[in-house]
Amino acid sequence: MSADFATVLWKEWKEIVLERSTSGSGSYRPLILLVVLGIFVPFRMGPERFFTAAGLLVPTFFSAIVITAVIADSFAGERERHTLETLLASRLSDRAILFGKIAAAIAYGWLISAACILVGAITVNVANWHGRILMFHDAASWLILLIGPPLLGGVVATAGVLVSLRSATVRGAQQTLGVALAVVVLGTVFGSNSLPTEWKTWFARILLTWSQIDLALAAAGVLLAIDLVLLLAGMARFQRSKLVLD
Amino acid sequence: MEELAIRAQGLTRNFAAVRALDDLTLDVPAGSVFGFLGPNGAGKTTTIRLLLGLIEPTSGSAEVLGFDTRTQGAEIRARTGALLEHSGLYERLSAEDNLRFYGRVAHMPKAELDQRIQELLTHLGLWDRRKEAVVKWSRGMKQKLAIARPLLHRPGLVFLDEPTAGLDPVAAASLRDDLAALAKRWGATIFLTTHNMAEAEKLCSIVAVIRQGKLLAVGSPAELRARGGGQRTEISGRGFSDAMLANLRQQAGVSQAFVEGGQLILVLKNGGGDAQGVAPLVSLIVREGGEVQEIRSAQGSLEEVFLSMMGEDA
Numbered sequence: 001m002s003a004d005f006a007t008v009l010w011k012e013w014k015e016i017v018l019e020r021s022t023s024g025s026g027s028y029r030p031l032i033l034l035v036v037l038g039i040f041v042p043f044r045m046g047p048e049r050f051f052t053a054a055g056l057l058v059p060t061f062f063s064a065i066v067i068t069a070v071i072a073d074s075f076a077g078e079r080e081r082h083t084l085e086t087l088l089a090s091r092l093s094d095r096a097i098l099f100g101k102i103a104a105a106i107a108y109g110w111l112i113s114a115a116c117i118l119v120g121a122i123t124v125n126v127a128n129w130h131g132r133i134l135m136f137h138d139a140a141s142w143l144i145l146l147i148g149p150p151l152l153g154g155v156v157a158t159a160g161v162l163v164s165l166r167s168a169t170v171r172g173a174q175q176t177l178g179v180a181l182a183v184v185v186l187g188t189v190f191g192s193n194s195l196p197t198e199w200k201t202w203f204a205r206i207l208l209t210w211s212q213i214d215l216a217l218a219a220a221g222v223l224l225a226i227d228l229v230l231l232l233a234g235m236a237r238f239q240r241s242k243l244v245l246d
Numbered sequence: 247m248e249e250l251a252i253r254a255q256g257l258t259r260n261f262a263a264v265r266a267l268d269d270l271t272l273d274v275p276a277g278s279v280f281g282f283l284g285p286n287g288a289g290k291t292t293t294i295r296l297l298l299g300l301i302e303p304t305s306g307s308a309e310v311l312g313f314d315t316r317t318q319g320a321e322i323r324a325r326t327g328a329l330l331e332h333s334g335l336y337e338r339l340s341a342e343d344n345l346r347f348y349g350r351v352a353h354m355p356k357a358e359l360d361q362r363i364q365e366l367l368t369h370l371g372l373w374d375r376r377k378e379a380v381v382k383w384s385r386g387m388k389q390k391l392a393i394a395r396p397l398l399h400r401p402g403l404v405f406l407d408e409p410t411a412g413l414d415p416v417a418a419a420s421l422r423d424d425l426a427a428l429a430k431r432w433g434a435t436i437f438l439t440t441h442n443m444a445e446a447e448k449l450c451s452i453v454a455v456i457r458q459g460k461l462l463a464v465g466s467p468a469e470l471r472a473r474g475g476g477q478r479t480e481i482s483g484r485g486f487s488d489a490m491l492a493n494l495r496q497q498a499g500v501s502q503a504f505v506e507g508g509q510l511i512l513v514l515k516n517g518g519g520d521a522q523g524v525a526p527l528v529s530l531i532v533r534e535g536g537e538v539q540e541i542r543s544a545q546g547s548l549e550e551v552f553l554s555m556m557g558e559d560a
Contacts, residue, residue: 007351015338018339019338086329089300091324091353244295
């Protein structure tokens with residue numbers, strides 16, 4: 001299983017990299033993200049805001065958005081390019097195919113996030129050089145730095161694979177994911193305003209009284225739970241007989 | 247007892263109200279090149295999907311390499327190679343990476359995989375371009391690579407679904423030669439679907455004819471030619487009008503009548519090729535104003551037998 005998983009991951013990663021290095025405008029997108037999130041935003045934020053747990057949320061969130069394009073292609077792209085049936089006719093297990101594709105998308109988002117944060121750290125240090133290297137100094141920041149991108153990316157990747165498994169085209173999958181993401185973001189913003197006052201008070205008390213590390217751990221727990229639920233849903237939806245005939 | 251690579255018993259598959267495969271009973275001997283012939287929509291691809299355990303039959307059963315297709319699909323897929331309806335190539339990847347991926351999927355050791363990739367690509371004349379992305383290749387080159395892929399790990403059984411479809415005649419002939427050479431060299435069972443009779447005749451030791459999901463005949467190409475009649479009568483002469491051809495096609499013993507290179511060709515049904523069968527047809531030709539100079543009788547090609555079967559069954 002682990003060898004098959006690594007094989008799918010290898011193939012997916014090659015396809016992701018080649019697609020982005022050979023497809024005209026697609027090759028500039030990671031670069032644009034790197035310039036904006038690695039140079040422009042950190043420069044504006046400065047060391048006081050950049051080297052905090054909250055400062056890491058921006059690259060973590062955008063790296064998760066980047067995953068939507070990759071994961072939309074995972075099954076819908078194979079279907080569109082007529083490679084899915086051959087893949088399904090191979091000895092690869094359902095789990096190796098599914099997990100390999102999800103892991104490749106998460107790894108891509110994680111890499112983008114790490115690159116943005118690394119370039120951001122260099123930018124902030126260069127712009128604010130006082131003879132010593134500035135770095136993240138609290139446990140919550142390091143926790144978000146290390147597990148934030150894979151956990152949030154995992155939510156997007158597992159949700160995305162659910163869509164891609166059923167979608168006839170990559171464009172269709174991207175549109176569905178885009179709408180779903182907008183609904184979640186706007187729903188969170190507007191939904192939080194319309195919550196009952198007691199709930200708002202409860203949330204405010206948590207934000208004010210809990211330490212940053214406790215908040216980060218709680219968020220990680222929630223994201224992990226969502227990841228697992230969506231992964232189980234993806235495993236249930238992955239049925240060779242249906243995928244072959246779709 | 248003959249060893250079987252595939253054994254299907256009453257295999258039936260419905261898609262909603264449509265019966266794609268109807269009570270297919272079939273034995274494929276190990277080591278044979280088995281041709282599965284039929285027009286588009288006959289049920290050939292459905293049969294391959296069922297035999298690979300990708301879909302389940304509505305009724306009936308099948309064993310492939312001794313494994314049940316309903317419950318042991320993974321074992322079957324691990325021991326077979328398949329070129330399905332589409333090439334299945336990752337066009338952004340290079341030819342080498344395409345083969346490397348499927349070699350890794352088949353758990354081939356790296357040294358053996360490297361050697362096998364070189365051997366196959368060299369044999370197919372693709373070695374020098376192995377690093378190029380497949381998207382830049384011609385259709386013929388892609389199809390050659392697509393055929394190399396299922397052969398890579400030397401499986402005991404290879405499914406090839408219309409391997410030369412869409413190729414020009416030169417590329418198709420070249421590919422057939424490659425396939426024949428590879429099959430001969432390595433001796434696996436090949437299950438080949440096609441609607442190209444020349445291909446079946448050249449490559450296959452056994453052929454089965456399927457139409458609308460039903461098996462019409464099984465045997466060697468020579469047996470089918472003999473069994474199906476397929477007796478061909480060539481008549482040299484003049485004055486073969488369209489009305490005469492239409493009239494001839496209405497006759498009970500005639501399965502086809504057409505003019506080719508100035509000669510009237512009649513393909514006759516079972517036992518119709520003797521003098522007693524031909525005489526009334528010659529009379530009809532003369533009555534309709536045709537002039538007969540010479541009559542020759544010959545064994546029909548597999549294609550004529552196939553067309554005859556399609557006509558009889560319709």
